[in-house]
Amino acid sequence: MSEVLEFDGVSVAFGRVRAARDVTFALRRGRVLALVGESGSGKSVTATAALGLLPPSATVTGSIRLSGEELVGAPPGVLRAVRGARIGTIFQEPMSAWNPVYTIGAQIAEAVSVHRRLGRAALRTRVLSLLSSVGLDEPDRIAASYPHQLSGGQLQRAMIAMAISGDPDVLIADEPTTALDVTVQAGILALLRGLRDTAILLITHDMGVVADLADDVVVMRAGSVVESAPAERLFDAPAHDYTRALLAAVPSLTGEFPAAPATSAAPVVSVRDLSVVYDRRVRAVDGVSLDIPAGTVVGLVGESGSGKSTIGRALAGLAPVTAGTVTVGGVGLGAASRRDLRAVRTRIGMVFQDPASALDPRRTVGDSVAEPIVLHSRATDARTRVAELLDAVRLDPSLAERYPHELSGGQRQRVVLARALALRPALLVADEPTSALDVSVQAGVLALLASLQREHGFACLFISHDLAVVRSIAHRVAVLHRGRVVEEGTTGKVLTAPEHPYTRRLLDAAPVADPRRQRARQASAS
Amino acid sequence: MTEMVFSAPPAAQRAHVWRRLRRDRWAVTGGVVAVTLVAAALAAPLLTRVSGHDPYTYDLDAVSGGGVPLGAGGGIGAEHWFGVEPMTGRDLFAIVLHGARTSLLVGVGATLVAIAIGVALGATAGFAGGWWDALASRTTGVVFGFPALVFMIALSAVAPPEIPRLLLVVLVVGFFGWPPIARVVRAQTIALRERTFVVAAVALGARPHQVLWRHILPNLLPTVLVFGTMLVPSMIGMEAALSFLGVGVPPPTPSWGRSIGDAISWVQLDPMYLLFPGGALFAATLSFNLLGDGLRDALDPRLRELRR
Amino acid sequence: MTWIPRRLGGMLGVLLIVSFLTYTLLIVAPSDPALMSCGRPCTPDRLADARAFMGYDQPLLGQYLSFLGGIVTGRTFGDGAAAVECAAPCLGYSFRLGAPVTELIAERAPVTFSLAVGAAVLWLLLGVTAGTVSAVRRGSLLDRAAMTLSVAAVSAPAYLVGLIGLLIFGFTLNVVPVSGYVPLTESPVDWAWHLVLPWLVLALISAAVYARLTRTQLLDVLGEDFVRTARAKGLREGTVLRRHGLRNTLVPIVTYFGLDLGSLLGGAVLTERVFSMPGLGSLLIDAYGNADLPVIIGVTVFSAAVIVAANAAVDVLHGVLDPRQKGNR
Amino acid sequence: NPSGPPGETTAQKGGTLRILSSASEFDLDPAKSQSLAITSSGLVLRRLTTWDISPGKPPAVVPDLATDTGTTTDGGRTWTFTLKDGLTYPDGSAITTRDIKYGLERSFAPELSGGLGYHKALLAGGDAYRGPYSGQSLDSIATPDDRTITFTLTSAYGDWPWIVSMPAFAPVPKAQDDPADYGKNPVPSGPYRIASYTAGSEAVLERNPAWKQETDPVRTAGPDRIVFQLGQDTTVAAQRLVADSGDDRSAFGANFVPPAQLAQAQANPAVKDRIVTSSPGALAYLVINTKRVTDLRVRQALAYATDKRAYQVASGGETGGGLATTLITPGIPGRVEYDLFPADPAGDATKAKSLLAEAGRTAPRLTLLVRSDGQWSSQAQALQQGFARAGIQVELRTEEYEAWREHVTSGDRDDWDLTLTSWQPDFPSANGNIQPLFASGEIGGGGFNLSRYSVPEVDALIARATAEVDPAASQALWAQADRRILQDVPVVPLIYTRNSFLRGSAVQNFVIGEFPAYPNYLKVSLKQ
Numbered sequence A: 001m002s003e004v005l006e007f008d009g010v011s012v013a014f015g016r017v018r019a020a021r022d023v024t025f026a027l028r029r030g031r032v033l034a035l036v037g038e039s040g041s042g043k044s045v046t047a048t049a050a051l052g053l054l055p056p057s058a059t060v061t062g063s064i065r066l067s068g069e070e071l072v073g074a075p076p077g078v079l080r081a082v083r084g085a086r087i088g089t090i091f092q093e094p095m096s097a098w099n100p101v102y103t104i105g106a107q108i109a110e111a112v113s114v115h116r117r118l119g120r121a122a123l124r125t126r127v128l129s130l131l132s133s134v135g136l137d138e139p140d141r142i143a144a145s146y147p148h149q150l151s152g153g154q155l156q157r158a159m160i161a162m163a164i165s166g167d168p169d170v171l172i173a174d175e176p177t178t179a180l181d182v183t184v185q186a187g188i189l190a191l192l193r194g195l196r197d198t199a200i201l202l203i204t205h206d207m208g209v210v211a212d213l214a215d216d217v218v219v220m221r222a223g224s225v226v227e228s229a230p231a232e233r234l235f236d237a238p239a240h241d242y243t244r245a246l247l248a249a250v251p252s253l254t255g256e257f258p259a260a261p262a263t264s265a266a267p268v269v270s271v272r273d274l275s276v277v278y279d280r281r282v283r284a285v286d287g288v289s290l291d292i293p294a295g296t297v298v299g300l301v302g303e304s305g306s307g308k309s310t311i312g313r314a315l316a317g318l319a320p321v322t323a324g325t326v327t328v329g330g331v332g333l334g335a336a337s338r339r340d341l342r343a344v345r346t347r348i349g350m351v352f353q354d355p356a357s358a359l360d361p362r363r364t365v366g367d368s369v370a371e372p373i374v375l376h377s378r379a380t381d382a383r384t385r386v387a388e389l390l391d392a393v394r395l396d397p398s399l400a401e402r403y404p405h406e407l408s409g410g411q412r413q414r415v416v417l418a419r420a421l422a423l424r425p426a427l428l429v430a431d432e433p434t435s436a437l438d439v440s441v442q443a444g445v446l447a448l449l450a451s452l453q454r455e456h457g458f459a460c461l462f463i464s465h466d467l468a469v470v471r472s473i474a475h476r477v478a479v480l481h482r483g484r485v486v487e488e489g490t491t492g493k494v495l496t497a498p499e500h501p502y503t504r505r506l507l508d509a510a511p512v513a514d515p516r517r518q519r520a521r522q523a524s525a526s
Numbered sequence B: 001m002t003e004m005v006f007s008a009p010p011a012a013q014r015a016h017v018w019r020r021l022r023r024d025r026w027a028v029t030g031g032v033v034a035v036t037l038v039a040a041a042l043a044a045p046l047l048t049r050v051s052g053h054d055p056y057t058y059d060l061d062a063v064s065g066g067g068v069p070l071g072a073g074g075g076i077g078a079e080h081w082f083g084v085e086p087m088t089g090r091d092l093f094a095i096v097l098h099g100a101r102t103s104l105l106v107g108v109g110a111t112l113v114a115i116a117i118g119v120a121l122g123a124t125a126g127f128a129g130g131w132w133d134a135l136a137s138r139t140t141g142v143v144f145g146f147p148a149l150v151f152m153i154a155l156s157a158v159a160p161p162e163i164p165r166l167l168l169v170v171l172v173v174g175f176f177g178w179p180p181i182a183r184v185v186r187a188q189t190i191a192l193r194e195r196t197f198v199v200a201a202v203a204l205g206a207r208p209h210q211v212l213w214r215h216i217l218p219n220l221l222p223t224v225l226v227f228g229t230m231l232v233p234s235m236i237g238m239e240a241a242l243s244f245l246g247v248g249v250p251p252p253t254p255s256w257g258r259s260i261g262d263a264i265s266w267v268q269l270d271p272m273y274l275l276f277p278g279g280a281l282f283a284a285t286l287s288f289n290l291l292g293d294g295l296r297d298a299l300d301p302r303l304r305e306l307r308r
Numbered sequence C: 001m002t003w004i005p006r007r008l009g010g011m012l013g014v015l016l017i018v019s020f021l022t023y024t025l026l027i028v029a030p031s032d033p034a035l036m037s038c039g040r041p042c043t044p045d046r047l048a049d050a051r052a053f054m055g056y057d058q059p060l061l062g063q064y065l066s067f068l069g070g071i072v073t074g075r076t077f078g079d080g081a082a083a084v085e086c087a088a089p090c091l092g093y094s095f096r097l098g099a100p101v102t103e104l105i106a107e108r109a110p111v112t113f114s115l116a117v118g119a120a121v122l123w124l125l126l127g128v129t130a131g132t133v134s135a136v137r138r139g140s141l142l143d144r145a146a147m148t149l150s151v152a153a154v155s156a157p158a159y160l161v162g163l164i165g166l167l168i169f170g171f172t173l174n175v176v177p178v179s180g181y182v183p184l185t186e187s188p189v190d191w192a193w194h195l196v197l198p199w200l201v202l203a204l205i206s207a208a209v210y211a212r213l214t215r216t217q218l219l220d221v222l223g224e225d226f227v228r229t230a231r232a233k234g235l236r237e238g239t240v241l242r243r244h245g246l247r248n249t250l251v252p253i254v255t256y257f258g259l260d261l262g263s264l265l266g267g268a269v270l271t272e273r274v275f276s277m278p279g280l281g282s283l284l285i286d287a288y289g290n291a292d293l294p295v296i297i298g299v300t301v302f303s304a305a306v307i308v309a310a311n312a313a314v315d316v317l318h319g320v321l322d323p324r325q326k327g328n329r
Numbered sequence D: 001n002p003s004g005p006p007g008e009t010t011a012q013k014g015g016t017l018r019i020l021s022s023a024s025e026f027d028l029d030p031a032k033s034q035s036l037a038i039t040s041s042g043l044v045l046r047r048l049t050t051w052d053i054s055p056g057k058p059p060a061v062v063p064d065l066a067t068d069t070g071t072t073t074d075g076g077r078t079w080t081f082t083l084k085d086g087l088t089y090p091d092g093s094a095i096t097t098r099d100i101k102y103g104l105e106r107s108f109a110p111e112l113s114g115g116l117g118y119h120k121a122l123l124a125g126g127d128a129y130r131g132p133y134s135g136q137s138l139d140s141i142a143t144p145d146d147r148t149i150t151f152t153l154t155s156a157y158g159d160w161p162w163i164v165s166m167p168a169f170a171p172v173p174k175a176q177d178d179p180a181d182y183g184k185n186p187v188p189s190g191p192y193r194i195a196s197y198t199a200g201s202e203a204v205l206e207r208n209p210a211w212k213q214e215t216d217p218v219r220t221a222g223p224d225r226i227v228f229q230l231g232q233d234t235t236v237a238a239q240r241l242v243a244d245s246g247d248d249r250s251a252f253g254a255n256f257v258p259p260a261q262l263a264q265a266q267a268n269p270a271v272k273d274r275i276v277t278s279s280p281g282a283l284a285y286l287v288i289n290t291k292r293v294t295d296l297r298v299r300q301a302l303a304y305a306t307d308k309r310a311y312q313v314a315s316g317g318e319t320g321g322g323l324a325t326t327l328i329t330p331g332i333p334g335r336v337e338y339d340l341f342p343a344d345p346a347g348d349a350t351k352a353k354s355l356l357a358e359a360g361r362t363a364p365r366l367t368l369l370v371r372s373d374g375q376w377s378s379q380a381q382a383l384q385q386g387f388a389r390a391g392i393q394v395e396l397r398t399e400e401y402e403a404w405r406e407h408v409t410s411g412d413r414d415d416w417d418l419t420l421t422s423w424q425p426d427f428p429s430a431n432g433n434i435q436p437l438f439a440s441g442e443i444g445g446g447g448f449n450l451s452r453y454s455v456p457e458v459d460a461l462i463a464r465a466t467a468e469v470d471p472a473a474s475q476a477l478w479a480q481a482d483r484r485i486l487q488d489v490p491v492v493p494l495i496y497t498r499n500s501f502l503r504g505s506a507v508q509n510f511v512i513g514e515f516p517a518y519p520n521y522l523k524v525s526l527k528q
C-alpha cells in the first residue's frame, strides 16, 4: 500500500489560535480515510493546508507530502499543478464555494480544461456526464443554472462532480453529503466507493457514512488527533473516551418517538395549495398544504431539490409565491402590509441552509447574534444574552468577537441557530440546522432545541435530510417529493409504517453507524 | 482577539479598527499630513502674521514691469517664503495658506454633501426598488444630464448676496457631484440586497432603515471611502471653475483651485507658482487617500492579521 | 420584456425634464441672446427685431412646445426668401452659426466620440490594471506608488496635463501633431495619430478613480470562498484574478464607466480646447460664450440623451454581469 | 512705438499662411461681420473704401472698389461713389453698385443682424427698413447706373467715408444670396475666396483669379493660400508660435499673446524678435455707474485713488499698455493730451480721502462687476487693492461675458457701481471714441454708454462734431468733448492697451499701424 498523501506533524495557527496541532496521518491509494471529530476541531483547516489555500493569516508548520513531494511552503507553481489535477477538493459549504456570476456548467468546464484540452462539444459532453454521474437528473438545466438557482444539495453534488473531474490521485471531501438526503447520499457514496484508484480524505460528522465508506478513521478533538484506527476496529473497540462518547451520541432509528403535544386550536402556520415557480419554468413547490400547530415540530424530509428550502423561505415571505396562501400567526403573508409582514417576521426564527453566506462578513459573530435583540428590544444587556446563547449552542462565548470567516463550518451553523433563537420565536424555521455538526454536538443542540421547545412551545419547521435527527425531534413528519407532499403524519407512523414508496426508499437508504451491517446492506443491494 | 471579551460592542470594535489603523505606517503618515494641513489652514492668520505678509497686499517691487516675479524660484527668499504671485507680487505663502481654508472647506464639505445625497438616494433606491427606485433613478438621470453650467450661470444672477458664498459653493458643488455616487451605490446595493445575510436580516424583521444602516452601508463603506477621497480634488477644481462663473468665492479671497488655474499658463516661466498650491492640493489629496485606504483595510475583517 | 417600453418611457421623461429645465433656466439666466446678435451699434428697435426673429419674444411654454414639435416634425424659421428649413429631428437653429443644431451636432459628434471612446478604453485598461496590482500587492510600495500616481493624476487639472503633454511630446520631442482632428474615414492612421495625446491625457486623469475602485472591490472579492474554489481547481493566479476576481468587481466599475463615458460623450471641454478639437465640448462652450441658446439647449438635450442611454445600457448590463440581479431593472 | 520687424519689405508671392485663431466659427457674411477692414473679411471682400495702414503713419481711408473716398455736395448729407473699371467676380460678371446696394439692404434684415451697423441709423429711412427679403428696397441708396451709388443720410455725417469701409458695403450679387449660408461661401471681390471650410476647425482661402492687383492699392496678396486654424487655445497657440517648428513657421496668432507667454517670449532672445506689439490702442477704463455713484466728489476720489500702475502690471506691464488720461486714444487724428487728475501712477490716496471726507462718505462700499474671461479678474483685483488704500471697499462680482454684457448694456439692471471694460473705435475717428460711450442715446438697449452718462450739453457737442465735414474742425470739437466729459468723471481712463502678437519666422510684413491695434492681414507675406 503506497502512501499518497502524508500529513506529518502538521500544525496550523491563526495568530494565537492553534487550530491544528501536530496532526499526523497518511492517505493510501484506493483507501478512504475518514477524519471525524468535534466541530471546530481543525478538520477542514488540516485538509485545506494540503492545498496551500489557507488564508494568509494562517501559519502552517510540519510536513505534508504528496507522493514524497513537500507541499508545505511549496512554490506557487508546484501547488497550482497539484490542485485540481492531483488533489480534488469538495469544500464544506457548497453554496458560497461557487462563483455567483458563472453558470455551474461553465465553472465545471473551467476545472476540466485547466488540466486537459478539450473541444467545445467534448467539454460539454464531459460536463453533462459528470453531472449525471453525481445523480443530478436534469444535467442540462443544472449546467445552465447559476448557483443561486439551485438547491443546497444540487450545488453540493455539482461540487463533487467538479472535484472528481480531473481524476485526481487524492480527493479531499469535506462533508460531501451534508446537504443530501439519504437516497442521493447512497448514490454518492457508491460513486466514491467506485473511485478505486483514488485516495480519499473524507471529513464527515455522519458516523453512518463513516461506517459505509471508510477504511481508516482518524478522530480529532480540539486540534489534535486523539485516535486513529481501521474503521471496523474503531467501531468495535474505540480506545479513546472521546471516541466512545462520539459513538454513543450517534442518533439511531430506534427508540422513543417524541410525544406529540396536545394540538391547540389554531395552527401557527397554515399553508394551503402553495406553489412556487422560479423563472416561469422550475416548479419548485407544487400545491403543498401543511399545518404546523403551536408547540409542534414538523420535520420536513425529502429528496434534494424537492423544494424544502423553498417552503421554509415561503414561511417568512421570502419566496416568489405563485399560487396558494401562507398564513403565519393568523396573518396571510401574500396580502400582508409591510408592517404586518415585519411584525410576523420578528416572531419567526430563521436558520438558513448556508450559514456561511447568512452572516454579514463585516460584523462580528457576537454582533450578528445580538442583532435580533438590538433590533427588537431595548435590552441593554445584549452581551450577556449573546454569551448565554452561544453557550447554549455549545460555542465558546469568546468566539463572539471573531468574524464569520474565522469560524469552522459547524461553528457558523451554530451561530446562525443562536441568532434564530435569540428572541424566543413563536415559529422556528430551521433549514438543515445541524447538518455540519458532529454527532456529540448535534445531540447537545437537539436536546437544547427540544427543551426550549417544551419550555416555550414554539412551532417549528425542521428541514433535514437526516432521518435519525428528524426522528429524535419531530412530532410530525412531512415527506416532500418533487415539490409535492407525498406523505404526512406523526413521526411514529411515517417512519415505522411508511405508505409512499419514496418514504420507504428513504428509510432503506439511511446508513447505520456500523461498518459490518453497512457492508452487508451494500452486498445485498448490489 | 484573544481577550475573553464577550460580544464585541461597537466601542471595542472601534478600538480595534483604531489599533489596526495606527499600525499602518502609511495611514499614520496620511493622518499626520492631513491634520497638519487642517491645522495650518485654521492657523493661517496667525502664521501669516509670523511670515509678515497677508495674501492681499500687492508688492509690485517684487515683480518685473511685465509682472514676472523677480529673483530665483519665483522670488523665493527670506521675505517671501514661497515666492510671490506673478502680476501682483502678493505673497504666495500667505495665498497658499489662506487658500487652504477655502479649498479644504469646499473640497471636504462638498464631498460630504455629494456623498450624503448620493449614498442616501442610491442605497434607498437600490434597496427599496419599485417606484422609489424609478423616481430616484430618474432624478439622478435628470441631475446628471442637466447642464450644470447653465444652472450656475443662472444661479450667479439670482442668488442673493446675503447667502454666504462659501456655503453656496459647498452646496452647489456638492449637489452636482452626487449622481455618479448614487448610481454606483445603487448598483452595489442591488447586488447586496440579494445576499443571504441581508435576506437574513430582513427575515429577522429588521426595518428597511435598519437593514440599510446595519448591513448595506457597512458593506458599501469601502466604495464610498474611495469616492470620498477621490472626489476632494475635483471638488476643489470645481470651486475654481465656479468662481470663474461668478458663483464661487469672489476674488481676492485665495483658493488653491484658482491659484492653480492661474498658474497653469505660467508653468514654464514660474513653475514655483504652480508647485506650491498644486503641491498643497496633492498633499491633501494623497493624505486623505492614504487615510481612506488605511481605514478601508482596517475595517475589512478579512485583511485583519495580514502581515507584510 | 415589458420593461423595455417602461424604460424608454422613463428615459423620455428624463429628457423632457432636462430640456424643460434648461429652457427655463436659460430664460432666468441673465443673458440675452438677442443682444449678442444685435450688432454694433445696437438700437432698442433692432434688438426687438432680433428677439422677435429668434422667437424669444414668445412665452416660455410656447417656445418650449415649438421646440418639442420641431424634434418630431421639423420647423421653419423666418419667412419669405430668408426662411430656413430645419428638418426633423430639429433641435433648433443657430442663428449665429447659420445652421440647424442637429447638423452642428452631427458634425461635431464624431470628434467627441473618437476622443471619448478611445480615451475610455485606455483609462479602463490603465485603471483596472493599476487597481489590480494595488490590490494584489496590498500595502506594498507598488500599491502606494500606484496610489500616489493616481492621486497626482486626479489632482492635476486636465488643461495642465494636456498643456504639459503638448509641450513635451508636441513641441519639444515633436513626435505627435499639436492640434487638429482628422476624420477616421479620411485616414485611420492620421486619425489615431492626432488623437494619441488627447487620449492619453484624458485616460491618465480618469484612470485614477478606476484604479482605486478596482483595488477596493477586488480586495473584497478576493476574500470570498469561491476564489478559494477557483484556486483549488489549479487555475493560474492570473486567471483567478481575471475570471473570478475582476469579473465580480465589474458591476460598480461598469456603472461608473457608463456614467463617465456618457458625460464625456457630451463633450470633453478642456481637452478639446487644449488640442483644438472641434468637438461637442467646444461647440457648447462657444455657445455659452455667445448666448447661442439653441445650441446650448440642443447639445444639452443630446448629451442628456447619451447619458440616459448609457445608464440604460449599464442597467441592462447589470443583469448580464450579475445573474442574481436579473429582473431587477 | 511698434516694435517687431523693421519696416516693410516687398511682398513675396507664394506659400501657405496659417492664422491661428481662438474663434471657432468663420463667417464672412458682410451683413453679420464685425471684422475690421484689414482683417479676415478684407481678404475676400472689398468695400467702397478701405484703410491704408502702415507703421508710423496715421491711418488713412483710401478708395477700394470706389475711385475716391466719396464726394458730398451738401455738407455731408448725400454722398456719391463711383466704381473703378474692370472689377469682376470669378464668373466674369462685373461688380455693380446694385450689388452693393443689395448687400447693404440685406444687412437690415433681422435674420442677418449682428454686424457693424453704423449705417443703419445714418441712412435715411433706415430705422423703419427691415431688409429686402419681403420685397422692399431702401430708397436712400440710389444706383443711377451700375457704377454710381448715392447715399442720402438723415443728417450730415463727416466720417461717412470711413463708414463705407465697413463689411456691409461689400457687394452681394442678389442672384447668389442664400441668407443662411452666404457667410460660408460669399462671392469674392478681394484677392481670395473660400476654398473649403470645416466647421469649427479650419477655413482655407485660395486665390480669386478675378482679382486684379492694379485695381487694389492696399492688398498685396502674398500667400497662395491662407489657412485659418480655428478654435485654437490662445496659450497653446502662443506656445506653438514660440516653438516655431514646421508649418508653424509660416503662421501667426490672431489673438493677443497671454501675459505669461508674452513674458516668456520676451525672455527668449530667439523669440523676442517675433513678438509684434502695437502702439497704445484701445482705451481700458473703469466705468462708474453715474446713476448710483451720483456724487461728483466720490467719482473724483475714485479717479485719484485708482492704482493705474498695479492695473498696468496686471495687464502685462509696459507691453500691456501705457497709462491713460484721455478718452480719445493715441493714433486717432486730432487727439489732445491732458490730465485732469494728476497723481502718482499708484494713485493718490490722500487726495481721494480728502475728497471723500468732503462728500461725507469716508468709507463707501462699491460693487465692481467683473467679467470672467481674459484677465479682467486680476485687473479688477489690482484696482480693488488700490481703492482699499483710500478706504474705499470694493466688492468684486464676477460674471460670464454674456451675462455681464446683458447686465451692463440692458440699462435696467442697476445693481452695480463699477465695471471694467475697454473700447477700441470701429474706425479711426474720435467720433468712434466718444459717441458710442457717452451719447445719452446709447444708454441701455444694448448701447455702450455703460456709465449711464447723460448730459445735454455733451449730447449737443457730439451732434455738432458728428455733422462737421471738415476734419480739422471736427477733430477740435471732439477734443473739446473729451475734456468736457472727463470733468464729470463718468469713467476713469486706465491704460491705452497695447496688443502683442506672435508670428512665425517665415512671416513677413506682419505689422501693426498706429490704428487699429491689430495686425494688417492684407499685407502679410511669406519668406520664400
Ligand SMILES: Nc1ncnc2c1ncn2[C@@H]1O[C@H](COP(=O)(O)OP(=O)(O)OP(=O)(O)O)[C@@H](O)[C@H]1O
Pocket (backbone or CB within 6 Å): A148, A149, A150, A151, A152, A153, A154, A179, A180, A181, A278, A279, A282, A283, A284, A303, A304, A305, A306, A307, A308, A309, A310, A311, A353
Ligand atoms: N432562484 C431560483 N431560481 C430557479 N430555480 C431555483 C431557484 N431556487 C431554487 N430553485 C430550484 O427549485 C428547486 C427546489 O429548490 P430548494 O432549494 O427548495 O430544494 P431543497 O429541497 O431545499 O433541496 P436541498 O435539500 O438540496 O437543499 C430546485 O430544483 C432548484 O434548482
Ligand SMILES: Nc1ncnc2c1ncn2[C@@H]1O[C@H](COP(=O)(O)OP(=O)(O)OP(=O)(O)O)[C@@H](O)[C@H]1O
Pocket (backbone or CB within 6 Å): A014, A017, A018, A019, A020, A038, A039, A040, A041, A042, A043, A044, A045, A046, A055, A057, A092, A405, A406, A407, A408, A409, A410, A411, A436, A437, A438
Ligand atoms: N481564518 C481563521 N482565523 C481564526 N481562526 C480560524 C480561522 N479558520 C478557522 N479557525 C478556527 O480553527 C478551528 C478549526 O477550524 P476547522 O474549520 O478546521 O474546524 P472543523 O474541524 O472543520 O469544524 P466543522 O466540523 O465545524 O467544520 C476552529 O476553532 C475555527 O474557529
Ligand SMILES: [Mg+2]
Pocket (backbone or CB within 6 Å): A043, A044, A045, A092, A174, A408, A409, A410
Ligand atoms: Mg469544517
Ligand SMILES: [Mg+2]
Pocket (backbone or CB within 6 Å): A151, A152, A153, A308, A309, A310, A353, A431
Ligand atoms: Mg435546501
Ligand code: NI
Pocket (backbone or CB within 6 Å): A177, A178, A206, A435, A466
Ligand atoms: Ni448529515
